[in-house]
Amino acid sequence: MKLLFVMSLLLSSASFAAVDAQALLVASDAIRNPDKSFGLNSTLIEYRKGKESDRNTLAIYSRPDNGRFRNLIRFVAPIRDAGKLLLKDGNDLWFYDPASKASVRISPQQRLLGQAANGDVLTVNLALDYRAVLSGEEEIQDGERKKRACYKLTLKAVSPDVTYHGIELWIDSSSKQPVKSLFYTESGRLLKTAYFRHYQTLLGAERPSETVIIDGLDPTWVTVIKNSDYAWRDVPESWLQRDYLPRFKPE
Template sequence: MCNVSNFKQAVGFLISILAFNVSAQPEKSVEEILLRADQYRLDSAAAKVVSEVQLYENDELETTRHYTVYTRPERESLVVFKSKVEAGQKMLMLGDNYWLLMPKSRRPIRITPMQKLLGEASVGDISTLTWSADYQGKWVQSLELKLPMSESVMVNQLELTAKTSGASYQRIELWLEKGSDFPIRATMYLRSGKLAKEAWFTKGERNARTSVVAMTLHDRIQPSKKTVINYQEISPVALEAKYYNPAYLSRNTVSGL
C-alpha cells in the first residue's frame, strides 16, 4: 500500500514538472526569438562593423587588434585586418567557402572552417555570425541565470545546431533574457563535441537603441586566454559586389575600406 502511494506521489510530481515546463515555454517561436536576438548585434542586412579586439593572458592585456567587417545576406562577409602587424590581410567568407588574402601574395589561400577558428580572436567570432541564419534552434528551459557580477536574470535557454558544415561552431548553448531576448551567455562547441569558448554579452546603447556593445570570450581549451571584442561602430553599409570576389581582392589593396 505504501508502495502504491509513493508511486502515485512520484507520478504526480513528474506531471507537475512537465506542466511547468510546458507553461514556461515562450509564446514566440524559437525562430522569432533568434531573429530578435540577432537584431541586438546587427540591425541591418548589410552592415559595416568596426571592432577593437583585446587579447588577455592570465587577465593581463597582451595585445589589441582592430578589424572592420562588412557583412551582407546569404552568409557572406569580408574581414579587413586594420592593425599594423596585420595590415593588408583580408578574410573573405562566402557561404561555406573561405579565403585568406595576404598582402605579398597574388593568390587567395583557401582555408578550412577549422583554420578559420584558429587564434584567440578567431575570424569566426569577429565576423558576427547570425544565429537565425546559421543555426537551427530548440527551446530547452526557462531558468534563473547568475551573472558574473553576482546578479541574476531570468532567461530562456536554447540549443542551436549548425545548419551547414562551414558554421563557426557545430553546437551553441544560448541564454537569452526572458521577455527582451537580449543575449546574455553562450557556450560554443566544436564538431568533435569539445567545449571551445564561453561568451558573455555586454548590454549598452548604440544609435539610441539597446545593443550588444561588447562580447567577452573565455577560451575553454586554453583557460588562461580571454578575448574582449568591443563593437565600436555598426552602420548600414552595402559594399559593391566586386569586393566579394577573391580574385579582385588579391589584385587590389582596398586600403580605403
C-alpha cells in the first residue's frame, strides 16, 4: 500500500512537471481572443453595494498584428461620452475627444469605469506580455458558483507598459478556459479580482461573454463587463492611425 502511494505521488509530480505554463497561457489567450479582425459591443456596469451606479457602452474594433492586437474603441453611451475614442497602436494608447479635437497619450492602468481600467477592454494576448509559472493545481468556485479543477499560473510582466505588474490566473485544467484572475500592483497589493463567465459560442469558439471585476479592498464595489454582437469584420489600417481619429466615422 505504501509503495502504491509513493508511486501515485511520483506520477502526479511527473504529470505536474510536464505541464507547460506558457503554453497554457497561449491556449487561454486563444479562447478569449479570435484570431482574425473582429468587432463587438461591450457594456460596462458599475455596482455599489448591489445597486447600479453607472454604465457605459463601447464599440470595439480589433485587428491582429504579429500576435498582438491593435484596437480602436468608440464610446457609444452615455450621450455625454458618445464619439470619444481610444486607440491602441503598439504600446501607445491614445484618447481622442471630439469636443477638443485633441488626442492625448494615456495609460492602460487609468480607470475607465468602476473597477475596469482602459486595459481591461482592450484585446490583449497575455502570453506576449507576461511570463507564466505553474504555481499549483486547485479546485475553485467559478463566477457561476460551480467547482472547477484548475491550474494556477503566476504571471510576471516583461514590460512596464502593461496594465498590471503581476497576475494570478486560474485556467480550467481540461478546457483551458480562463476562470479567475487576481491583479496586483508592483508592490504586491491586490487591485482587483476578476471572474470570466457565461461562456457562449462566439466566432467559432466557446468564449466568456461576461467579466465580473471586484475591488481588492471593497468587495461591494463591482463592475460587470458584458460583451455582445461579436462579428468578423474588416478593420481598416486607416482606423488605427492617430492622425485619422478626427476623421473617423463608424460604418
